[in-house]
Amino acid sequence: MSLIKADGLYAGYGGVDILRGTHLRVEADEIVVIVGPNGAGKSTAMKALFGLVPIRQGQVEYMGEVITHQPAERMANRGIAYVPQESNVFPSLSVLENLELGAYAVPGDLASRLEKVFAIFPKLQERRQQPAGLMSGGERQMVAMGRALMINPHLLMLDEPTAGLSPRLIDETISRIQDINQLGIGVLMVEQNARQALAIANRGYVLATGENRYEDSGPALLANPEVAEMFLGG
Amino acid sequence: MAEIAQLLINGILLGSILALGAVGATMIFGVLRFAHFAHGDFMAIGAYFALTVVTVFNLPVLAALPVAMLMTAGLAVGIDQVVYRRIRRVQPVILLISSFATALVLRSLIQMIWGSSNQVYQTGIQMPWRIGPLTLKPDHLLIFAAAAILVFLVHLFLTHTRMGKAMRAMSDNMDLALITGIPADRVIMWTWAIGGALAAAAGVLLGMDTRLHPVMGWTLLLPIFAATILGGIGRPYGAIVGGLVIGCAMELSTLIIPGAYKPAVAFAIMVATLIVRPQGIIRGSL
Numbered sequence: 001m002s003l004i005k006a007d008g009l010y011a012g013y014g015g016v017d018i019l020r021g022t023h024l025r026v027e028a029d030e031i032v033v034i035v036g037p038n039g040a041g042k043s044t045a046m047k048a049l050f051g052l053v054p055i056r057q058g059q060v061e062y063m064g065e066v067i068t069h070q071p072a073e074r075m076a077n078r079g080i081a082y083v084p085q086e087s088n089v090f091p092s093l094s095v096l097e098n099l100e101l102g103a104y105a106v107p108g109d110l111a112s113r114l115e116k117v118f119a120i121f122p123k124l125q126e127r128r129q130q131p132a133g134l135m136s137g138g139e140r141q142m143v144a145m146g147r148a149l150m151i152n153p154h155l156l157m158l159d160e161p162t163a164g165l166s167p168r169l170i171d172e173t174i175s176r177i178q179d180i181n182q183l184g185i186g187v188l189m190v191e192q193n194a195r196q197a198l199a200i201a202n203r204g205y206v207l208a209t210g211e212n213r214y215e216d217s218g219p220a221l222l223a224n225p226e227v228a229e230m231f232l233g234g
Numbered sequence: 235m236a237e238i239a240q241l242l243i244n245g246i247l248l249g250s251i252l253a254l255g256a257v258g259a260t261m262i263f264g265v266l267r268f269a270h271f272a273h274g275d276f277m278a279i280g281a282y283f284a285l286t287v288v289t290v291f292n293l294p295v296l297a298a299l300p301v302a303m304l305m306t307a308g309l310a311v312g313i314d315q316v317v318y319r320r321i322r323r324v325q326p327v328i329l330l331i332s333s334f335a336t337a338l339v340l341r342s343l344i345q346m347i348w349g350s351s352n353q354v355y356q357t358g359i360q361m362p363w364r365i366g367p368l369t370l371k372p373d374h375l376l377i378f379a380a381a382a383i384l385v386f387l388v389h390l391f392l393t394h395t396r397m398g399k400a401m402r403a404m405s406d407n408m409d410l411a412l413i414t415g416i417p418a419d420r421v422i423m424w425t426w427a428i429g430g431a432l433a434a435a436a437g438v439l440l441g442m443d444t445r446l447h448p449v450m451g452w453t454l455l456l457p458i459f460a461a462t463i464l465g466g467i468g469r470p471y472g473a474i475v476g477g478l479v480i481g482c483a484m485e486l487s488t489l490i491i492p493g494a495y496k497p498a499v500a501f502a503i504m505v506a507t508l509i510v511r512p513q514g515i516i517r518g519s520l
Binding site: 050052072073074075076077082084087088089090091092093097100101102104105106147151 | 396399400402403406407409410411412413414415416417418469
């Protein structure tokens with residue numbers, strides 16, 4: 001049974017389909033990466049899974065349960081966490097408050113979850129009293145991922161987690177994502193920095209104009225000359 | 235000099251009443267994204283609830299205050315459920331207009347139930363204290379203390395409770411609150427309850443300072459919005475500062491211009507803030 005599985009998705013905004021029969025799945029413990037040119041529907045695919053974009057046709061299954069058309073505010077209860085690309089922290093709240101609120105939907109042992117997050121992102125512990133809005137882009141990304149981890153998710157969805165980061169921070173973020181995956185959390189991510197992301201991916205999907213083009217293990221996609229030429233900039 | 239000091243005392247007094255109203259109005263704006271035009275009438279009806287408690291049970295005003303706050307909180311939640319909840323998902327401007335209608339309905343209800351003439355909580359003259367050239371009524375100290383305590387309680391609520399933090403989070407970033415699984419409906423209900431309770435407190439304290447009248451809240455709506463905007467819309471701590479600044483500015487303005495223009499001073503400050511610094515005077519995002 002897949003962690004999450006989408007079949008034949010048609011979804012978009014205002015009656016215009018951005019996804020046109022897209023399918024994808026994430027198995028437990030996998031890192032799955034969606035790459036593709038701008039406007040391919042990568043982010044839309046993730047938002048549709050999370051209930052943020054209306055699905056016109058197709059089905060989403062999470063751990064065997066059909067969750068198509070379920071509202072986004074109920075996803076956290078199920079153990080699905082989503083980190084948007086932008087505005088992904090509560091800026092006037094402290095780092096600690098951001099993390100505490102992350103756990104809102106699934107209350108319980110805060111201390112052990114905080115410990116877990118601080119183990120992955122030690123810097124957040126140092127900065128826990130600082131307002132998240134005053135942090136740098138890289139630190140904010142850590143707060144956002146930390147917030148998402150506070151529900152002890154089964155599946156973590158990341159929308160371009162390395163966008164706008166320096167090369168050093170990109171490497172750092174990618175290896176933190178591997179750490180998170182090591183905890184047994186399935187990861188689905190959309191990435192512009194396709195090479196680094198595919199290098200750690202168990203599987204990758206290449207989307208173009210809302211349709212699946214290629215699907216393979218991350219390294220195999222990287223080695224595929226067609227994919228490299230058309231989607232990874234040669 | 236003494237005159238300025240006296241006006242400052244009056245200004246802080248008015249300011250703390252405005253602050254209570256403005257904190258509620260700004261929280262409602264932060265969470266629901268609309269200017270609540272019935273906020274002044276929440277103040278008035280809260281003041282009249284207290285009047286009923288005072289006359290029926292023969293209690294001192296401050297003892298009636300918590301009762302009036304609870305009743306107004308309940309009324310605010312009820313009005314939200316019956317009126318605002320249904321139109322929340324359409325445009326904010328429709329919410330704004332309907333809050334205007336709510337204001338008119340509340341004011342008419344006050345006139346029907348309690349009459350439209352001036353009333354007071356206590357008859358008789360309270361002897362003011364004289365401190366040098368300054369005068370201060372014992373009630374003034376009570377008003378200031380009550381406002382300070384309530385503001386402190388709001389601070390504790392916002393920083394130390396799960397619901398308070400969720401409220402700030404929703405005011406900060408509505409979409410992320412949804413993604414995080416924060417229950418919007420519950421947060422909205424609490425926002426109305428607290429906004430209503432604080433408005434009632436402002437109304438009761440205003441009634442202690444002056445008198446009760448059906449439009450007592452409506453006339454303060456403009457200064458309250460001015461305080462909200464000055465402090466940065468959606469920011470409770472900004473609203474407190476904004477309330478005190480507007481209150482003092484309104485009182486001090488009487489040095490130069492006739493007292494009848496006090497609301498115009500608030501209006502001028504509001505317009506100036508919107509032109510020069512629409513994000514409010516407080517830096518950061520408290």
